Amino acid sequence: MSQSPVKPDPVAYLDTAAATSVGRDYKRRLLGALDVRAGQTVLDIGCGPGTDLGQLADAVTADGSVVGIDHDPGMLAEASRRLAGRSNVEVRDGDAHDLPLGDASVDRARVDRVLQHLADPGRAVAEARRVLRPGGVFAMAEPDWDTLTVADEDVRTSRGVARFVAGTVRNATVGRQLVHLSARAGLRVRSVEAIAVVFRDFGEADRILRLDRLSAAAVRAGELTEAEVRAWLHRLANGPFLAGFTFYLVTAEA
Structure with a gap:
């Protein structure tokens, strides 16, 4: 087990997650539920x-x-670079929590794996409601990290790592709270869909769930032993x- 796995680059991490079969599938479903139309x-x-701005x-x-909002300078710079040729973006x-848009100024709004990290998800949803025109649609995609399971003979270690993963997310159960x-x-609320995200490849799961890095952090925190985690990772790999x-x-209408 690596004692200090390298922290992934945030842009590369998001790109990797979006490129997985799971990422492509739920993004396609989210776009369909948003029901975007020409001229909106x-x-x-x-x-x-x-x-997702290009689509x-x-x-x-x-x-x-299309208006993309973010607070991270690095993300904004990369988004601006990627969409430089798009005159309608x-x-x-x-x-x-305080969108820089007027009341009833957009037809559609989306949020994708963002509410889980916010200080006040409820306020962010209320802001989306504020900027939507009557009849506008808000589409949300969020995980419920409290449901994470990893199959292994050592159930205690699997549960321990899963709890540690959930503990690294500010709003780990926000997915179930969207309604x-x-x-x-x-x-x-117009529709609710619960998707079972399943990983069969350890490498792909490790890139998304960061099992190696977070299990090492669980060892450093004294929640698991290095021997347990080393054997656990070996079996998984x-x-x-x-x-x-x-x-x-979840999709909802203003």
Whole structure:
């Protein structure tokens, strides 16, 4: 087991996650649920390096517009670079808790794996409600890390690492709370989809779940022993592998 695995580059991590079969599938479903149409204005809250802005720009056509909001300077710079040739895409510095947009100014809004990291997810959902026009649609995609399981004969270590993974996320169970947050913000929930995210390849799972790095951190925190984790990782890397968690897609209407 590596004692101090290298922390992944955040842009590379997001690109890797989006390129997996799981990432491609749920993003396709989320775009379909958002029901973007030509000429509309679409908001991507927490757009990151611009992963999804191009597809949104294609959907609204040249008659529409896409606004990507993020607070991270590195993400904004990368998104601006990637979308430089798109005249109908604007990338802005902004906070999901206080969107730099007027009331009832967008037709569609989306948030993808962002609420899990925010100080106040409820406020962010309320802000999305504020900027949506009547009848506008808000699409949300968030994991529930409390449902993470890793199959292994050492159930105690699997549970320990899963709990540690969940403990590294500010709002680990926000996926299951999306319906409640939407209702509290005055949105009408249109659809709820629970997706079983399943990994059969250890390498892919490790890149997304960071099992090596986080299990090493669990050892340093004294929650697991190095011997237990070393044996656990060896079995996962060399035997049949299975891990998974639940991912929620929720769409709501203003």
